[in-house]
Amino acid sequence: MINILLFASLRESIGATSMRLSIKLPCSVAQLKQQAGAENSVLAKAQLNQALLVAVNQVIADDEVMINTGDEVAFFPPVTGG
Amino acid sequence: MQRRLSVNESWLDVGNQLTWLSGDASAGAVVNFIGQVRKQNLNDDVSALTLEHYPAMTERTLHGLIEQAAQRWPLVRVVVHHRVGRLMPGQPIVFVGVSSAHRDASFDACRFLMDKLKTQAPFWKKETTADGERWLDARSCDTDAAASWDD
Numbered sequence: 001m002i003n004i005l006l007f008a009s010l011r012e013s014i015g016a017t018s019m020r021l022s023i024k025l026p027c028s029v030a031q032l033k034q035q036a037g038a039e040n041s042v043l044a045k046a047q048l049n050q051a052l053l054v055a056v057n058q059v060i061a062d063d064e065v066m067i068n069t070g071d072e073v074a075f076f077p078p079v080t081g082g
Numbered sequence: 083m084q085r086r087l088s089v090n091e092s093w094l095d096v097g098n099q100l101t102w103l104s105g106d107a108s109a110g111a112v113v114n115f116i117g118q119v120r121k122q123n124l125n126d127d128v129s130a131l132t133l134e135h136y137p138a139m140t141e142r143t144l145h146g147l148i149e150q151a152a153q154r155w156p157l158v159r160v161v162v163h164h165r166v167g168r169l170m171p172g173q174p175i176v177f178v179g180v181s182s183a184h185r186d187a188s189f190d191a192c193r194f195l196m197d198k199l200k201t202q203a204p205f206w207k208k209e210t211t212a213d214g215e216r217w218l219d220a221r222s223c224d225t226d227a228a229a230s231w232d233d
Contacts, residue, residue, distance in 0.1 A: 008134050008206035009217040058139035060202065074136060074204075078220030081133070081140075081164060081205025082117050082176050082196060 002032070002067070005074040010052075013042045029054050030063035036075070043075065051077050083152050085160045089140045091167035094174045099161050103179040109158040113188035114179030115196050121171035123218075126211040133166040133175065136204035140164070143203045151180070151195055155187035162195065164205065194231050201228040 002025065005018050023035050033054065037044035046052040054061050055074040067073060086102060096116055104112045119131045144162050151157060161179040169175060178199070180191045207218040 005136070007136055007204065008208075012217075055136070055139060055204070058136075058142050074139070076136065076204060077206065077217070079201065079204050080207045080218045080220050081135070081203045082200040 002073060004036070005072070007074065007076040009077050010042065010046060010075055014040065026066050026068045028063060029056065029061050029065045029067065032067060032073070033063070046075075046077070053078060083157050083160065085148055086163070087141065087144055087148065087161075088163040089135065089137075089144070089166060091165065094163050094165050094177055096174055096177055099163055099177050099179060103159050103161050103181055106158050106181060108183065109181035109188075110183050111185035111188040112179065112181045113185070113192045114161070114177065115192055116174050117176040117196075118174045119169050119171045123209060126209075126213065128171055128209050128211055130210040131169045131171075131175070132208045132210070132215075133164075133169065134206045134208065135164075135166045139204050144199065147195055147198050147202070150198075151191045154194070155180075155182060155191045157182050157187060157191055160191075160195075162199070164199075164203070166205065197224070197227040197231060200224040 002021050002023055003018055004021060006014055011017055021036055023032060033047060037047050053076050056065055056067055057072050100114060121128055148160050158181045161177060163177045165175055178192055178195045180188045182188045201224055209216055
């Protein structure tokens with residue numbers, strides 16, 4: 001079981017500041033995204049639109065990054081600060 | 083190198099930041115950027131801009147970018163101050179400033195910090211217009227600008 005923090009429009013569309021996903025760890029970011037998309041249509045759509053970023057321990061992570069028990073994971077849209 | 087890094091809802095005093103930034107006379111050059119809330123976007127009047135952020139990751143990311151800039155250019159002082167929360171048109175959102183002995187480093191480092199911040203720092207803007215609220219989309223020109231520093 002992994003807890004995923006949600007931000008911005010994803011947080012709003014899903015209606016929660018975090019979500020839990022049942023997945024065997026360690027897993028890759030790619031595997032997590034695939035499962036998340038299978039379970040949640042908002043996340044599936046975000047991936048289709050290339051509008052889903054993943055951070056692991058507060059660093060933006062690409063698909064090959066591995067996620068271990070205790071890691072902090074977040075899903076969010078492309079950033080728009082500055 | 084000395085630095086100031088802030089991410090908070092407090093008022094951004096650009097004069098105060100610039101005074102500190104210029105305060106070390108080993109620097110002969112001082113360059114800064116201010117991002118502020120525009121009163122119009124996409125043909126609509128903007129009444130407010132709300133900045134959401136991922137606390138802790140913002141500071142971590144900005145600290146990392148400052149470190150990268152310091153490795154790449156000989157800097158004397160660096161300031162990055164990014165506000166979050168609800169902002170009004172005309173108000174400053176972000177102040178980025180650098181100082182160095184000579185101007186090339188300051189111009190380049192300031193541009194680097196802004197280009198990288200725009201694509202890596204976890205902030206998200208939501209505009210309030212007469213029609214309601216909308217999240218702003220990221221722009222490909224920002225991604226291109228950030229990538230240009232990696233050549």
